[in-house]
Amino acid sequence: MARAAETRSDLPSRARQQRLDRAFNPRTVAVVGDKRAIAYMWLRSMSTFQGKVYSVQIDPNEIPGIEALGVPNYPSLMDIPDEIDYVVCAVPRQVSPRIVADCIEKGVGAVTLFTSGFAETGTEEGIRLQEEITDLARAGGLLLIGPNCMGIYNRRLGVRNSWEQATGEGGNVGLISQSGTHCINFSLVGERHGIRCSKAVSFGNAVVLDAADYLEYLAEDDETEIIGMYLEGAKDNRRLFRALRETTRKKPVVMWKGGVTEAGARAIYSHTAALATAPAVWDAAMRQAGVVQTESLDETIDAVKALVYCVPGNGYRVGLVAMTGGQSVVITDAFEREGLEVPLLSEGSYEKLSEFFNIIGGSYQNPLDSGGTIGMGFLPQNLQKLLDILDEDENVDGIVMEVGIGFLARRMRENPGILDALLDTLAAHRKRSRKPLIAIAHPGHLEDVTAMVRSRLLERNIPPFGSFEAGAKALRRAIDYWRFREGMA
Amino acid sequence: MSIVDVIDRAKSEGRAVLTEIESKQILEEAGIATASARLAHTAEEAVKAASEFGYPVVLKIVSPDVTHKSDVGGVKLDLESAEAVTAAFQEITKAVKGQQPDARIDGVAVQKMARPGIEVIVGMSKDPQFGPVLMFGLGGILVEVLKDVAFRIVPLEPRDAHQMIREIKGFPVLEGFRGQDPADVEALEKLLLKVSAFAEAHPEIEELDLNPVFAYKDGVLAVDARVVVG
Numbered sequence: 001m002a003r004a005a006e007t008r009s010d011l012p013s014r015a016r017q018q019r020l021d022r023a024f025n026p027r028t029v030a031v032v033g034d035k036r037a038i039a040y041m042w043l044r045s046m047s048t049f050q051g052k053v054y055s056v057q058i059d060p061n062e063i064p065g066i067e068a069l070g071v072p073n074y075p076s077l078m079d080i081p082d083e084i085d086y087v088v089c090a091v092p093r094q095v096s097p098r099i100v101a102d103c104i105e106k107g108v109g110a111v112t113l114f115t116s117g118f119a120e121t122g123t124e125e126g127i128r129l130q131e132e133i134t135d136l137a138r139a140g141g142l143l144l145i146g147p148n149c150m151g152i153y154n155r156r157l158g159v160r161n162s163w164e165q166a167t168g169e170g171g172n173v174g175l176i177s178q179s180g181t182h183c184i185n186f187s188l189v190g191e192r193h194g195i196r197c198s199k200a201v202s203f204g205n206a207v208v209l210d211a212a213d214y215l216e217y218l219a220e221d222d223e224t225e226i227i228g229m230y231l232e233g234a235k236d237n238r239r240l241f242r243a244l245r246e247t248t249r250k251k252p253v254v255m256w257k258g259g260v261t262e263a264g265a266r267a268i269y270s271h272t273a274a275l276a277t278a279p280a281v282w283d284a285a286m287r288q289a290g291v292v293q294t295e296s297l298d299e300t301i302d303a304v305k306a307l308v309y310c311v312p313g314n315g316y317r318v319g320l321v322a323m324t325g326g327q328s329v330v331i332t333d334a335f336e337r338e339g340l341e342v343p344l345l346s347e348g349s350y351e352k353l354s355e356f357f358n359i360i361g362g363s364y365q366n367p368l369d370s371g372g373t374i375g376m377g378f379l380p381q382n383l384q385k386l387l388d389i390l391d392e393d394e395n396v397d398g399i400v401m402e403v404g405i406g407f408l409a410r411r412m413r414e415n416p417g418i419l420d421a422l423l424d425t426l427a428a429h430r431k432r433s434r435k436p437l438i439a440i441a442h443p444g445h446l447e448d449v450t451a452m453v454r455s456r457l458l459e460r461n462i463p464p465f466g467s468f469e470a471g472a473k474a475l476r477r478a479i480d481y482w483r484f485r486e487g488m489a
Numbered sequence: 490m491s492i493v494d495v496i497d498r499a500k501s502e503g504r505a506v507l508t509e510i511e512s513k514q515i516l517e518e519a520g521i522a523t524a525s526a527r528l529a530h531t532a533e534e535a536v537k538a539a540s541e542f543g544y545p546v547v548l549k550i551v552s553p554d555v556t557h558k559s560d561v562g563g564v565k566l567d568l569e570s571a572e573a574v575t576a577a578f579q580e581i582t583k584a585v586k587g588q589q590p591d592a593r594i595d596g597v598a599v600q601k602m603a604r605p606g607i608e609v610i611v612g613m614s615k616d617p618q619f620g621p622v623l624m625f626g627l628g629g630i631l632v633e634v635l636k637d638v639a640f641r642i643v644p645l646e647p648r649d650a651h652q653m654i655r656e657i658k659g660f661p662v663l664e665g666f667r668g669q670d671p672a673d674v675e676a677l678e679k680l681l682l683k684v685s686a687f688a689e690a691h692p693e694i695e696e697l698d699l700n701p702v703f704a705y706k707d708g709v710l711a712v713d714a715r716v717v718v719g
Contacts (some may be wrong), residue, residue: 270717
């Protein structure tokens with residue numbers, strides 16, 4: 001990928017923030033160059049927009065299709081009788097310099113260049129065109145998102161980069177992604193896990209605006225409380241590092257790094273330089289900046305889920321509530337593997353447990369093999385006693401509750417209302433407790449039931465995870481961030 | 490000689506790698522405690538230096554062309570007398586000339602033999618993505634095998650120095666192991682912060698190894714040092 005000489009736009013930072021605000025919260029949107037061959041994807045994406053949408057298209061074959069969508073079409077941006085806050089440009093690459101020039105003349109807030117075929121192709125023509133639009137944009141002080149990207153998603157205002165995305169209320173999770181696919185997938189999968197985006201941006205080749213710009217913007221955005229990122233690389237890593245450090249002081253950043261950073265060949269003379277490989281240094285920079293690191297879409301979603309829904313806690317000791325002996329063994333393994341401790345409880349807790357815990361087919365050490373005691377979750381009084389004991393135990397910092405989907409589905413067939421008893425008990429505990437609580441909803445053979453239980457748990461601010469391992473990873477990562485915020489090692 | 494002078498002289502001679510003596514000079518200027526070394530061109534000079542430092546002493550070859558001194562017989566430890574120093578001087582120069590006949594030899598460095606401590610490495614290098622990066626690791630000369638290291642981006646805050654030391658697998662060794670004295674971790678933290686400040690103040694320094702650093706229960710000492718300028 002060719003590198004531009006600089007990545008910063010030439011506007012000073014406050015002006016940039018205001019312009020980005022205008023782009024992320026537009027009143028008007030213009031789509032340039034949408035067409036049937038791409039199923040009018042952009043106009044369809046903008047069909048939920050609460051403000052005004054305009055189309056710019058000069059091909060007479062395309063105009064009837066556009067007008068059939070109910071969108072007014074104009075031959076150029078200048079012809080639109082309105083100010084335009086945000087433009088999505090889908091024209092072929094040879095035409096893009098013209099559109100960029102028009103955006104400058106029109107004084108738009110920002111333009112997303114969906115158009116690809118630039119430096120990422122490695123061709124002379126692609127590189128030349130990229131330089132041309134970059135120079136134009138910089139000289140004109142235009143905020144250019146991309147090229148080769150999917151641009152902005154604002155859930156509240158209905159600005160979308162995929163027509164499958166949900167709109168309505170604004171969420172609280174921001175997303176900054178170098179890739180369009182991962183931006184969209186995060187938003188779509190996230191919705192199934194109680195994660196709603198505030199604003200998301202897919203930023204592509206980053207010729208004018210880069211990750212640090214969006215990070216600085218979302219750091220100041222009141223709607224955004226947690227920021228997810230997918231990055232393959234940045235042009236100015238020192239600037240990114242500074243922006244990350246500033247941001248994590250206030251909000252968690254969850255970073256999914258894709259690909260291996262290239263290390264240039266250079267002469268080195270010291271042990272230090274030999275050991276300072278690009279991945280080692282990247283990892284160090286993320287730790288230093290207090291960034292939560294993840295390795296996949298699912299891990300990213302899980303970590304964000306824990307950060308969104310759990311009461312923050314700074315201790316590594318967990319109280320584990322499992323349903324059977326076999327699960328008690330492996331749940332302990334899973335949490336210990338993530339460096340969490342599964343301590344013995346206090347004497348007082350054991351005394352209280354001995355009064356009601358069923359030790360026929362069960363045991364209580366930590367983990368608490370509780371199936372028989374709490375009727376797989378359906379003896380709410382016993383479940384509540386158990387949760388209270390863990391909540392009061394000074395050896396326990398966080399609580400993990402296994403929700404056995406198979407047992408639950410079976411019981412629900414006999415007694416449909418039984419799920420509510422379980423959920424109400426958990427919800428009441430969640431309201432009272434100052435310790436992070438996560439649920440593990442498994443095994444996965446009844447996907448419909450799992451999805452239903454998951455959404456009901458999320459409604460009660462209890463994040464469910466699909467496996468012990470996933471829950472342990474997410475919890476560990478969230479705790480490390482909360483500890484970082486408290487200045488703990 | 491000031492830091493700038495030492496660097497300028499090396500550059501004017503077309504050298505990027507400073508000698509151990511030069512490296513230690515610069516570091517001492519920056520307030521970093523090293524086992525200071527004096528350059529001797531003859532055995533007599535070596536004996537003179539040894540008697541000033543006090544025995545036992547260590548002799549090491551000084552040559553811009555020798556990267557791993559011990560590999561070519563370029564290091565003699567634990568020299569207790571003038572006779573031992575004289576003999577060591579001859580042996581070192583002969584061994585190095587034998588193994589690397591084309592090596593330019595500036596002389597032999599004499600330094601007081603440091604009492605043994607826990608060997609660690611502190612280094613700096615410039616990462617193409619992030620700029621100056623600091624490294625801390627256990628193992629001193631074994632670090633490339635053990636690779637038990639942690640990194641932080643310059644400039645370091647106190648929290649960074651504190652955390653990177655504790656990140657290494659061998660941290661329990663620093664806390665004292667099997668009757669061995671613990672290391673002065675606070676002094677190690679201060680050293681890291683000093684090296685960070687030094688790197689920030691001198692962007693012409695491209696790489697730096699303090700290796701080994703001996704960590705004692707009451708302080709730390711850089712026993713060998715290599716500075717690379719660019």
